[in-house]
Amino acid sequence: MSKNSKAVVTFILGAAVGVAVGYFLNSDKKDEMVSKLRYQADKLKDKFRRKKEQFEEAVENELS
Template sequence: MSRSSKAVVSFIVGAAVGVAVGYFLNSDKKDELVDKLKYQADKLKEKFRAKKQQYEDAIENELT
């Protein structure tokens, strides 16, 4: 594929993603999506905190 055709495909994909995001953010489901994303982010943060604590405890046990 040539450079110009890659650029055209990239532009089309970017435009499609932009339209989809714009449509979704203006729809009634926006609040539901934001709540789901916040919930998933909080779960992920809690998993990272638990792993961090686990590693800190393991390191502390090894040093003592």
């Protein structure tokens, strides 16, 4: 592939991503999707916190 054709493909791909992001930001589903992402992030934070506490307890028990 020549340098010019790679540039054209990259430009078209960038434009498509830009259009998709613009559509997402203007859609009515944005708030619903953001809400779902926040919910999933909160679940992951809780899971991480529990694993951290379990690890700390295991280290404390091992050192005692």
